[in-house]
Amino acid sequence: MEQKEYDVFVIGSGSAGQVVAETCAQNGLKVAIADNREYGGTCPNRGCDPKKILLAPTEAYETATNLIGRGIFSAPKLDWKALQKNKRKFTIGVPKATEKDLTKLGIDLFHQSPKFLDPQTLSVEGKNSTVKKVVIATGQIPRKLKFEGNTFLKTSDDFLSLKKLPKSMAFIGGGYIGMEFAHMAARAGSKVTVIERGDRILKAFDLDLVSHLKKSSEDLGIRFILGAEVSQIEKLRKNFRVHYAKGGQNKSFKVRSVFNTAGRVPAIDTLELNKGNVTCSDKGILVNDFLQNTGNPNVYACGDVSLHSLPLTPLSGIEGAIVAENILKCNKKKIEVPVVPSAVFTLPNLASVGLSEEEAKSRYKNVVVNYKSVPDWYNAKRINTSAYAYKIISNKRTRQIVGAHLLAPHSAETINLFAMAINQQLTTEDIKTMIFTYPSWANDIKSMV
Template sequence: MKKYDVFVIGSGMAGMTVANKCASKGLKVGITDELPYGGTCALRGCDPKKVIIGATEVRDSAMRLKGKGIDTVPVVNWRDIMAFKQTFVDEMPPKIEKGNRHNDIDTYHSSAKFLSKNTLQLGTDTIEADKIVIATGAKPKVLDFEGGELALTSTDFLNLKKLPESVLFIGGGYIAFEFAHIAARSGANVTIVHRGERPLENFDPDIVSHLVAATEDLGVNLVLETEVTKIEKIEKGYLISGTTNGNLNQFEVEAVFNSAGRPPAIFDLELERANVAYSNKGISVNKYLQSTSNPKVYAAGDAAETGGLALTPVAVMEGHVVSSNILMGNSKEVDYPPMPTVVFTLPTMASVGMTETKAKNSGLEFRVNYDKVDDWFNARRLNVEEYAYKTIIDKNNGTVLGAHLIGPHCEETVNLFAMAIKTKMTVNDLRTMIFSYPTLSSDIPYML
């Protein structure tokens, strides 16, 4: 049996943060991952996705400016962009493992299962640790209808050697929309099937309506209030069956992708043996990110049921909280600042702080500014049709409670709103700032 001060399950950003911080303070640390080291974001999510989007941004910009200075619209070369993407992915696992060796972190490549409150089975190795950190992230939801196993995953999409001529995404969340935009701009016929009345349910509905319009203008077939019930393999691809208001609705496509959600990847860990309480949303933790039922276990990132969003920067922050509490005793409570979240479609949609619904339920006195501003200079110079904002302002102290945006580069603008909310800058503070001009952020004072 091998013994450690700290053993980490999962090599994503939360797990890496804990392992390296604890090792840097002299603790004996081990880490394992059954997949290549780096986690979802670096290998199967945010980073490779953003590299691929880069090519579609060029095409989108050229399409909008055709006849306004651009004559030729480029075509996305799928093979080349995937090869470029792979250069980022391939360099990560060896880089991370080299860092582990440098920091004297023992590295394993196996799934882990609990044997008791502080012991794990890793293949043929038995591990005992004073503290065990669960940072296993999330994985695609199991589709429990007939043929559900035939659907490909987001990982498969990011590794397609050739883009199918027609694709269907099951689910109406950010993964479905981001990949639909990539596929449509790269030449595929795209369908999104969502069971709810509206997609992207966690975002402001008024802003989402602009993204829906832009998505349909792109040629994506958006099918709502439809529950997929069956996937069948047919000669030229797949037949997807669903019910729309009780009526059968069928789609024939070359490839179908499961983008119906990502539950925490914790259900194969034999948590009952360790008396680790959990729900469908993750490991149950207290304000120190320690298991509510087993003090030897901590959890961070998508594997933990916390007040944080399932975002990479949040996982990093939680990793630092866990590290501090392992090293110093439970002295650091998790405290979430405003968490901006982005849907990397084109146009981009971004959100931070309170939604209008949450503001209404808070009891605060507030006002709402909401407008479509495709006639503003920044929209006209880029020839964009969907540029809109909704800001929520506290009437009593003039601070920003929330900001919801759609339009060019709002993934950057939203960070300034996040800073304003965190520092409690007032509307007057923002209006009297001098922003560089003409930039997208120079529109902020007019959104207040």
């Protein structure tokens, strides 16, 4: 069997893996990279980017619908087929362009998932490779649900490539993905049900603001079934019957398509990590502050698959740069993660940065919590939206902002101002004295603090 030798072998071609491979190759190392799917990773091919492309027309639909009778004559109609065609213009060239850029740097490309044979040997495409350093950047995949009929479940990949929108659909899981898709599908004309095993949706976000979003979602026509455990998916002639248990009772409903949006898990099952002495858990690869594996010091992990990471693309790129530097300079760079904002791209957006109210109260002796629902503020009234709320948390002693939670049409943008404020340790007075464009959503933050 052919044997190759590499200084660095990267598994995964998303943003983290690309940064490592390119940086190491540019510095004279012999590099290989492997991916068992399209090159470029989840975000540009089947994640964040195509999702937001499909979202854009629904944003226009929402604004126009809210302004009927206020200068808009009638609501536009969403053409799902045209939405998908537009999305493909952005995604179709990503794999080829990514491979071209990597090949230009002399990087060897593989199109299967490698397996560890021992701590410094990988097998891929029928070839064994001796490697000095391995970088695992395989990202995450949908969590498998275990019940009868689970093979009928579709995933986020399927939703983002739907040629025709089903008349009805159910999403099992009320997290980021389920809620974003539910909003898109409902505005495009599908009858949507979100079924969640917990007693609330979006458990990572502030409960008060989630309550406002749930109300907006119900006004859109989305049905929620909370505290429910799905037990079976039954195939009917045209539909599926979803069986679930709730409150000690067995119930069911019919729907045209069912999607698994119950979260994602590290994509590591096929790597045979035990043979490489790579320590891991069901949440990801175990790493130290250098993003170096705790079991095999010649293995690094970055991006969503790392136990240190949050599943956010900008952070993956940062981690990739740190891993590359540590490979080149023998562990000189520890990871220091700034306060990172996150957002759910429903309409309205739900966004958060920093500490929750509970976390702030447990960490500081005295905090100030400003929480209000303000649909009567100018910017909300201007576009006739009924959902506008915020919760801003500050340290009473220092007056520094420590947490911010927003629900608004553009809160995914506005939250970045609060991220900057927290990272720069700005006080409420610092924000109040700033001058922003007026009237703008950004200017509203002065009234929130």
